[in-house]
Amino acid sequence: MPAMRKRSLALMAGAAMTGVALSTTPAMAEKGIGGGTEAPPVVSGDQQDGSLTATAGGISYDDSKNGSGPRSGTIAPTGDYSPPPCWYGPAYTPAQFKKEREAVWAVDSTGASWDLEQRKRYVEGEPYKNFNLDKAGKGYWWTGFPNETYPPGWDKCDKQTFWVDENEPPPAGIPTIDAEILAKLAYARIRVPGTKVSLAPEGETKVNLPTWAWLDGAEFKPVSVTARVEVLGIEATTTAEPISLKIDPGTADAETYPASGVCELAGDKIGTPYAKGKSKETPPCGVKYLRSSGDGSYPLKATVTWKIRWTGTGVDGEQTLPDGEFGAEQDVVVQEIQSINR
Incomplete structure (x- = not known):
């Protein structure tokens, strides 16, 4: 198993051991897994500080006009078509990211070297300080989400979790969530x-x-x-x-x-x-x-x-x-x- 995948699995296990639970709702039922060397976006059910859940880029779906019935099914695209293997989207408020990352560090499952690197990046100002808690309500932490219907996608987004200010564009050159990706994800849900x-x-x-x-x-x-x-x-x-x-x-x-x-x-x-x-x-x-x-x-x-x-x-x-x-x-x-x- 690739080292990056092992680390991701270890992070999930660590978060579970500390009682940090994934928050899901009927409107946001898709679960995201963090890409690259990042932990999966696991957050607390307590959303009083922003109501953002660590779903697949914060995506919700309206299926009220979808097909239904016992014989209904998903359609298969024709021709040369591939859905997005992964994308980057908003996953955490500052408080949520702090809680998730500190829960992982607490169980010491990823090694002192990696933990030190993460603390420098997100706490000590290289380049972020104290999880950007002073920016609460002014943006979100973004991470990578693999497409669960298009494996393998977990290794296609390897950029570490990054901050995006509200009303500012995410970094150029990476597959960030947009209307076209949303259209393709909706396509996969049509029945x-x-x-x-x-x-x-x-x-x-x-x-x-x-x-x-x-x-x-x-x-x-x-x-x-x-x-x-x-x-x-x-x-x-x-x-x-x-x-x-x-x-x-x-x-x-x-x-x-x-x-x-x-x-x-x-x-x-x-x-x-x-x-x-x-x-x-x-x-x-x-x-x-x-x-x-x-x-x-x-x-x-x-x-x-x-x-x-x-x-x-x-x-x-x-x-x-x-x-x-x-x-x-x-x-x-x-x-x-x-x-x-x-």
Whole structure:
């Protein structure tokens, strides 16, 4: 295990031994881990001196317009896309940082040399003095946060915890939390409905019989997540909107409608529900199997593509991120059409 990682784990253990607890709330449920040679941002539940918790850059999420339901899931970005592996954000008030760091020093788990270096940096004026307690209410201590959904991220931010005055920009050249990073983090939280398609005939179909396919238009509508950092006054809203359904019949012995297998969104519908009197029509979205599935079934896969866009603080107009996909398989039984010879 790398030495830097060992030190981080030792710091977490030390803080736990001294009774310093991580403060979390429903609005700030993401937990951050300090980067580089720093301790993880572990702070007391007593927030009377600033109400800042050591979450992932102080990020809170509004999921009220997100997708839900037992079959919902997260979408996978398409193309060459990577979420941020880590970023720097506000983690502590001066009093919180003092309490956290002194708790680590008290258990003597990181070695005298490292402790001395830290005391010089944050207490003795090289370059900070007494944890900047005289600046309470005038800024925050910032530290690195790895992206827990994109490992390994813990070793990508190696800058030591630093101070940023309120209304002043953080140091240039490092990945500090901003609207674009918030948009990407919100993207990772988006949930969309399951993709089990309705079929007609339902349950089982026949060889060479066009089978209609469609999705419930009431479920497939835009969803969004907003991420914000209250203490910085920045936020971003990422929205996913369904644009098409792709059908993979699960066998080469089949034809799709249309031939590409991609059914485009029409109004608020993907595909058209079958109705009585349409038996001789070609379905706008569907499949025709050319061979029986025998004693088994074919794994039809339905994948919905979602267009991703976002808006954020300080950003003009809508921005885009790579499309996302979410799909699922369902079994389709295909039988031969029985004929009777007289």
